[in-house]
Amino acid sequence: MPHVPTDDDVYEVFAQTGTGSALSHVGSLVAPRRDAAWHLAKETYGRRDDLFRLWVVRRGDLIVSSAGDRGLLAAKTRMPHRQPGFPTTRRRDRSAAPDATIAAPAATVATQAAAARERPGGSVSECGDAHGVAGRALDGLWLALADDLFVLGNRLGERIVDYIDLEESLAVGSIGQEALAHAETVLALHGFDGPAADAHFFERPREQWQVSRVIGRLGDWPSTVACGLVIAAAVTVLAEEPAAHEPAIAAVRDEQLVHLDHWRRWARALAAWPETSEEFAQAYAEVTRSAGDLFGAGPRDVPADAPPGPSAAAAELHGRLAALIRDSGGPGSLLPDLPVARAAGNGGSVLADCLAHGRVVREHYAPEVFR
Amino acid sequence: MPTAAAAGLRCYELWDPMPDEVREGARRFATVQALNELVGVLPFAEWLDRAPSYTRRQMLMAKVQDEVGHGHVAARVAEDLGMPRERILLDYLEGRSKVHNIFHYSFASWEEFGPGLLLMNSAAILQFRSLTKGVYLPYARALRKIEREESFHYQHALDLTHEVLTHGDADQRRRVQEGFEMWLPRVLAYLGPPDTETLHANRMYQIGLKPDGNDELRQAWLSKIIPVFRKLGVHVDPAMVRQMPSGEWEFAMPDWAEVKKVVAGGGPASQRRLDWVRGALDRNARYRRALRGVA
Ligand SMILES: [Fe+2]
Secondary structure, eight states: OOBOOOOTTEEEEEEESSTTSOOEEEEEEEOSSHHHHHHHHHHHHSSSSOOSEEEEEEGGGOOBOOGGGHHHHTHHHHOGGGSTTHHHHHHHHHHHSOHHHHOOOHHHHHHHHHHHHHSSSOGGGTTSOOOHHHHHHHHHHHHHHHHHHHHHHHHHHHHGGGOSOHHHHHHHHHHHHHHHHHHHHHHHHTTOOHHHHHHHHHTSOGGGOOOOGGGGGOOSHHHHHHHHHHHHHHHHHHHTSGGGOOHHHHHHHHHHHHHHHHHHHHHHHHHHSTTTHHHHHHHHHHHHHHGGGTTSOOTTSSOTTOOSSOOHHHHHHHHHHHHHHHTTSOSOOOOOSSOOOOOTTTTHHHHHHHHHHHHHHHTTSOTTTOO | OOOTTTTTOOOBOTTSOOOHHHHHHHHHHHHHHHHHHHHHTHHHHTTGGGOOSHHHHHHHHHHHHHHHHHHHHHHHHHHHTTOOHHHHHHHHHTTSSOOOGGGGOOOSSHHHHHHHHHHHHHHHHHHHHHHTTSSBHHHHHHHHHHHHHHHHHHHHHHHHHHHHHHHSOHHHHHHHHHHHHHHHHHHHHHTOSOOTTTGGGOHHHHTTSOOSOHHHHHHHHHHHHHHHHHHHTOOOOTTTEEEOTTSOEEEOOOOHHHHHHIIIIISTTHHHHHHHHHHHHHHHHHHHHHHHHHO
């Protein structure tokens, strides 16, 4: 986490040598009084150069990154589409690839998805102590959360131009891209390669989606804040499972913790502001009431011979989710005491629109074109 | 490219004393840019949920985010010069400011999207690169960041257009061709009316905020982008644009009366843009107040 360094008499010095160059950090000094700092900086760092600008900042007024933030700061390496050379490399790679590797026959896609389901514990749970059934349940929860993250990520992308505030537009744009990236990471860990992940998100019939009921609540800003909060909380909880020890999942967790903080700040602001508090309390109540299925088994993950009711593992995860949501700064949560199963057909028009719009262009091209 | 300082002009930082017309000119340039970024991103944002694959969607979302980021840095420059950010969109809604002609249209198809994007991006890059030579340094710095990201968008547009041309069927390729022909005159017009005769009398040129003329930029742009389209396999009709033996480009002059009408709000998507911005401000104003009020 970034921190504020607190040496009260230390000043950091920034200098610029010409109009075309950037102001850069050149060092620091100790000054007994604020009004002496600038002159001391000039004597310390400006003796041999004609400076164009000289700025001095008290160290205690800075907010600086720490070594633990490097992963967050290197976010683009987990989101290759943000790297400047990405489109060019992509085009080159695809032109070089023989047709056989571009084409991913639909049969392969279906088999891959099925294989991920059949395997006793996907790669996510391999290093844990999970026996077959628990491992499979965990995989089911991850794949269901990937569905939630995908739809949430798309909706947040649309919020970029909602202009709640310009800084918020940028923040929500990154949270959206990260949610999509996390959904893809989860799929990759469950054996889906690029084309299979695309088919999973863009071609799977609606009945096979297993989004949480909260997705159907994604509407105005207060409900978006509440949905963002409960989904980030759920991903964080699941990512802390010992069976999930996987560097890619640790990275997902670190980013989702930042998202959770973001939504908590909004929850506190909306709850405290007289103009929005009632509206937010209502949205929060509806979303948390619907969030009981975040750790509920998906419709296809309940073995025929399973006893009725949630498994002990799901109840335990749900308990941790409830605790996290309780201290999240929102108003009263209506999260049910025990997890309830996810049902097919959740997500209402939010999911339906997301899937229908996603096919508008895609359906006019051969399946292997877009990936 | 030489900076304003290298050209012997005096440059200014935010807190420097400067002539009123430099301060006001810089505020106007930054305000116009902020508005055009924030409204100009909307035709692209409309395609976010139709982007046809996971990667395409991520790339487009990153572009949309960058564009709003450009609006943000330009708005920060304008705010520091006394233009509150709320007023940038409000002036637009209330008819006191206008967006460029190219932002009064929507894309009718994914195939039109690529060539439109490529034409607009490449023109914007040249224009911003020119403006980075201006005398107001905070704006010049903002433009350098913006220009760098625009060049990512250019690569993105190239990739997208190439993908459709490589994998699309005959109809889809034809729509790319039509998209090119539809957007070329619009972007020629976006670069502004002919000004070779009048540039030296333009006050913004004299004080160093508008370093290059419209005609000069238009020529440089055509030299750069026409070969790119040819290489992609798009046919460039000599009746629309052709290069003379001297190297200079001739082109069918845009219909300036039509451009004026479009900019005044008579374009096919003019009302749609206004409605979006009004809707966004109306539905979200109280949340912004909540954020500011409690933070
Ligand atoms: Fe831009």
